[in-house]
Structures are given as structure tokens and as C-alpha cells.
Amino acid sequence: MAEKTRMNLSAGLASSSVALVLVALKIWALGETHALSVAASLADSAMDLMVSLGGLAAIAYAARPADEDHAYGHTSAEDLAALAQSVFIMISASVIGWAAIARLLAENPEPLLHQGKGMAVMAVSILLTAALVTWQSWVARRTNNKVVKADRLHYLGDLLPNVGAILSLWASASFGLTQIDSVVALGAGAMLAVGAVRIFKGAWDALMDRAAPEEVVTEVEAVLSGFPGVHGYHDLKTRMAGSKTFITVHIELDGQKTLDETHAIAAALRRALLNEVPDSDVLIHQDPVGVTPHPDDPSRT
Template sequence: MSDTENHNRLNLSAGLLSCAVALALVVAKLWAYAQTGSLAIAATLADSAMDLMMSLGALAAIAYAAKPADDDHNFGHTSAEDLAALAQSVIILASSGVIATAAIWRLVRGDAALPENEGAGIAIIAFSIVLTLGLVIWQRRVAARTDNPVVKADSLHYLGDLIPNVGAILALWASASLGLAQVDSVVALGAALILAFGAVRIGKGAFDALMDRQAPAEVIAGIDAIVRAHDGVRGFHDLKTRRSGSRTFINLHVELDGDQTLDQAHAIGASLRRAILRTYPRTDVMIHKDPVGVQKHPDDPSL
């Protein structure tokens, strides 16, 4: 099995597991909310419902992005990953606004009712934390292998879910032990803020990729070092990069001895490409070869 096929399989496994976990959490939290009436649990329920929708969309995006390049999409379909991540951020931001509005309204009215059956609610939320933690561990392992932005966005969001879930347990405990009904609304408001910050972070990364923002500075510096140290390369210029989903596209001009044969120049370029791919395997490398000292033609400023 090739690295690409293995990465696709890992990404799909993360997407399927995410859908299964989200569905289980929605069912469990629906029951917990019916038992307790807690707004903090309602906040985590709304979040899990959004998770299920996004996980289904993410799974579809992962499957579509795994398709190889074709006549209509010469560079592949990996931009679908960025589109899915951007959609995730918008949905998360909207859900956080609904939760925050409900929490502020309860705080302003000051007549929040104490939740009921706190023990049942705490048990369900504890179950949710364990299930979510297991999913996050697997997603982070997959993301470390594949660098898939959809899996990373999903993992980041589920990791952020752990804090509201812990807050919901504290809110239920405070309501039961101390009679502090407003703690429930305060925790829900905090959960909404966490969701909003996470949504902005995810959305910015996806938007940057869709706008062809260059690769991170450390990646560019690494490519620079590889090219400078490569045998036969006298210099280089016009190093350009962009990201699309989990792939990075690299385009550069290398300067070679103009007196050598075309076969020799080709061998140097092919060797350099392999060197870059060994360090950055999820890349697409295009190398143009120029003779040392060549002057730009006025009609070809991109040389």
C-alpha cells in the first residue's frame, strides 16, 4: 500500500470514528438534558449536534479529497478539505452565538431554575469526556501522520469540547451542592466563548489555504537549506509555495551549469526533487532549470 493510500485510509478512519462518537454523544446528551434541564448540558448538546453535522460533512470532504487528479482537476481535489474546515468554523461560530445569547438572557433575567437529577447529568457528561478523549487521541495520531486539515480541525474542536464538558460537571455539582443556579449560565457562556475562539482559528487557517497563502516559514527555510546544499545547484530563485488541504505545492527555479548536457541537468533536478520529497513527503514539487547567469528577457519577466 502506498503512502497516499495509507494516509487516505487513516483519514477515512478518523472521519468514520468522529461520526460514530458524535452520534453517541447526541443521544446521550439528549437523555441527560431531558433529565436535568441544565443549560450547560444544553450547550454541550448543541455542540455535539453541530459536531455530528460537521463530522458527516468532513467525512464527505475527506472521501472527495482522496480522489486522484483528473482531467478537470489537474492538481487533485485537496481544496475540498479547506472548504470543509471553513464550513466547520462558520457552523461552530453560529452555535456559539446561540448558546451565548441564551446564557446572557438567563443571567439578565436572574430567574434561572436549578437543574434536576444532577447525578444522571454528571454521569453522562463523564461518559462524554471519556469518549471524546479517545477520539481526540486517535485524531491527533492520524493528523500527525497525514497533516489533513479536516482531521486537525475536527480534533481541535473535540479537544475544545472537553473544557465545556468539565464545566458542565462543575455547574451541575455547584447547583446540587451549593444551590447556585446561575453557575450553569456562566459555564455555558464560557463554553460559547471557547467555541468562538476555536472557530476563528480554524476558519483563518482554511481561508489562508484557499487564498493560496505560502507555506509556514519553517517549511520555506527547510526547502531553502535543501536546495542550497544540493550537489550541482549553483543557485536558485523564485521559490513559491502554497497549501491546498494536506498538500503543499512547491515551485522554484534552480541555476545549473549551462555547459552540461540536458541529461545531466535533468538528473540534478530529479535528485533535488527526491531530496525535497524525502523531507516533505506531502508535497508536489515543480523545478525549472536555468543556466547560471541567464538574463531575463523583457517579454518573460517570470524567468
Template sequence: MARPSPDRLNLLATGASVSVALILVAAKLWAFGTTGSVSVAASLADSGLDLMVSLGGLAAVRYAQRPPDDDHAFGHSSAEDLAALGQSAFILVSAGAIAAVALGRLFADTETPIANAGGGIAVMILSVALTAALVAFQTWVARETGNRVVLADRLHYLGDLVPNLGALAALAAAAQFGLYALDSVIALGAAAMLAIGALRIGVGAWNALMDRAAPTHMIRGIETLAEDWPGIDGFHDLKTRTAGSRVFVNLHVEIRGDLPLTEAHDIGAALRRAIVDRYPNADVIIHKDPVRTKKAPDNAGA
């Protein structure tokens, strides 16, 4: 049997993520309806977010396999950032609603009992098991393909294990010891985690939409490659910008002017391949300039 291609593996990983999220949303809806637990509600909101993020990841992977078109010469990756802003707003509203209900129950004169805790416990055990299995599969795929979308989704589901385990603990404490207040406390912690995650997603998406430069370590890595590359006597005007999961890189390198055009081209092409090998999410354009004693003005020809 032939080994699946990297594109196929990435689609399988994101498809599995969507499937797991759908199962968990359905199971937790039932669990919340039968238990009334706000910690289960927090976990349900998190799974709802997972479903949106997973659908976005699946769409992003499929989109990434399409070539740029006439209207989008640099591709469509900024759509990921627009979707992320909407997701972050949804998460913040959900976190606020969960926190409000949890605080109301925590400071109420009478405790709110949790019904059918056994059924809720069974659902949360299912949630932990499915999430752990998905993380293991995504870890393998990310190691095989290096896909950033799969790797980010894996990290997100790793974080989901915490509220799932918290809801499981709250249900067990209510069933065994009648500690109903613990449900609200854990729900508040889960709401805080959701809010922090939403702000991080929103800030990252906003920065990308504003053409924020690549991370410093990536810029320095590209500079190091260019500085040491055979046949290149210098470089200037290194510019980067992020868009979704892509990083666009523009670099001017200085090559001896008396070299044959084919040889000069090969030097630049080899450097470009080295940058893409190190940073697979990079889209690199290299301009080749003859060695000059002083920098050309910004509006000079390439």
C-alpha cells in the same frame, strides 16, 4: 495479520471521529432535553460542530486519495475551505445563541433549576471518556501516518475536553450545592471558546481561498534545502499557495547547462522528493533552468 496501510489508518481515524460525534450528539440531545442545562447545550453545539468537521475530514481524506481529473488538475482540496467557511458561520450563530440564553438566565430575577442532573452527569462522563479514547487513537494514527487532517481533528477534540469538563462541573455543582448560576457562567465561557474557534477556522479558510502563501517556516525550510542541494547552483521564483490541507509549491532551480538531461532531471527529482519527505502535504513542481548570470524575465520559458 498484515499491518493496515496509511490510507486505511487515516480512514479508520476519521471514521472513528464521525462515530464518536454521532454518539455524543445523540446522548447530549437527551441530556439537554432532561436537564435544560445551557452548559450542556454549549457542549451539544460543540459536538454538533465536531460531527460536521469530522464528516468533512472523512470526505477530505477520501478525496485526497483520488487523483486529479481533467477538470481539476490541482485536485479538489479547496472544497475543504469552502466547507470551513460555512462551518465557521454556523459556529458563530450557535455561540451567539448560547451566550444570549446564558446571559438571560444569569441576570433573571429567579434562578432556573436544572432537572435530572444525575442523568446529565452520566452523559458528560461518557462524553469525556469517549473523547479521551478518540484522542489517544488519533494520536497514534497521526504518529504513524503524519496525516494533517487526522492531526488537526485530534487537536480539535483535545479542545473539546474543556467544555465537556466544564459542563460536568456545572451539573455537579447544581446537584450537590444548588449553584445553578455556575451553569450559565460556564456556558458563557464555552460560547466564547466556540466563537474564537469559529473565527480562526474562518480566517484560515478565507486565507486559503485567497491563495495565501505557505507558512514562513515552511518557505524558509524549502529555501534551505534548495540552497544546500548538490548540483544546484541557485534558485529563484519560489511561489507557494495553500488550498485545504495541501500546499502547492513552484520552484525554479539553476543547474549547469552542460550536464546531460538525465542527470539534470535526477538532481531536480531528488530535491523534489526531499521537499515532499519534509512536508508530506506539499505538491511540488520544480522547473530546471540553466545557470545564468542574471535572472530571466518572468515571461521567459521554463
């Protein structure tokens, strides 16, 4: 587990470092070109930096073991960070969209300058992003960390705005089509907004204890069904907190077996669930087959 944490932290550090370099490069490129497509890419990289730093902090904090005040661990820090980041992304998308529309409607839009320098910066951005995604993919395959996976998908999505910025700068330099820059910026702003809504929804659902995704529940049910010694199950509940999945279930066992025997079955089932759903927390309650609920028990939900 310590090795996986180190690998996840290395991916987070790489992500934050690349984002910091890209922000610095694009600030310079924006000053040189005055291109809104570069501004959109800069905002995206600035958001990447915040997301990466938040993800790095979340990975480090979430890796802390449960303590007296946080019996279920610290993984919800990932969701809190994502919630705040999504608000920042939406604000950035709104500012970019407003500026792009204003430039499209302007009678004398501001000309683009030094397009070649801007194209060079965006090309470097693409190369750095591609290298980062390659490293994140390698780490994600070995650790199955959802923060690293999400960050990887986000950087993959960044490649399109970077390519769009290069095309808009090229069109401006070659054909004088400066309006394409605003159109590309609008598209990039829309992509940012869609990403912000997705991040917000995922974080909100987790903080509101929404059940795990349907495919995860299906995987859990597949393990439970027909597991040796388990005659049935009920009260299956799941929820997400950051990158951790919490699973609670009641299983029905032969009441004639000894405590040692039923414990061995439940322990084997727990190992199977942990293997099927990595980074999960599993709690199993054992019931005898055919037990009748006590009238004073709370109704099952």
C-alpha cells in the same frame, strides 16, 4: 498511499461515530437537566459531528486523483467544508451566549434538574473523547494528515467544556449555585467563537492562495540551500489547498551539464522536498547559472 488513505478514513469514521453518539446522549441529558452548560457541550458536539462528517467527506474526495477538470486534485474541498462549518460554529456560539446572558439576567432563572444524570453523560463523553483522541494521535503520527491533526486538536479542546459542565452540575446539585452553569456556558461559547474564527481564517487563506506557513517555507528553503548541484534558486512560491502544499521553484544549475545530469539533480531535489513536506506537490523549473532573463519575459514577482 492507499494504506494512509484507509487509516485517515478510519479516523474520520471514528470521529463521526463518536460525535453522533455524543449528540444523542447530550440531547437526552439536556432534556433531563435543562443546563445551559450541557446545551453548550451539545452544540459543540453537533458542530463536531458536522466537522467530522465534512472532514470525512473531504478526506475521501481529496484522495481522488487529479483529472481533466481538476488538474491540481480535489483538496480544496477540505477548505470549502471548513468555511461552511466555521459559520455554523459562530451561529451556535452566538445562540449559546445569548441564552446564557438571558439566564444570568433573569429574576427567576430556570432551575437545573437531574444533575446526576447529566454528570454521568458528561463523564461518558470525556471517556469517549479521550479514546478517540488516542486513536487520532496514532493515525496522525503515521499519515501526517492535516485534517486528522486538526480534528484531534479540536476534540482535545472539547475536554475542557465537558469538565466545566460536570463542575457546574455538581455545584448546582451540591450548593444550589445554578448561575455557574450560565458562566460555564458563556466560556464554552467564547471558546467556540475563537475556534470558528481560527477555522474560518485558515480556510479563507487557503482559498485565497495564501503562502504556506512560515515554518513550512523555512523547511523548503533549508532543503534548497546547499543541495548538491544546485547553485541557487529564485521565484519560490507556495500555497495551500486543503491538506496539500503546493511548491513551485526555479533552481540554477550548471549549464554545461547534460540534460540527463540536470534532470537527475532536479528529480533528487523533488524527492527531498516531498520527504521534508509530506502531502505536497512540487514543480521545479531548471535555469542555467547566470542566465539573463529575456526582455519579453514577464517581470518576476
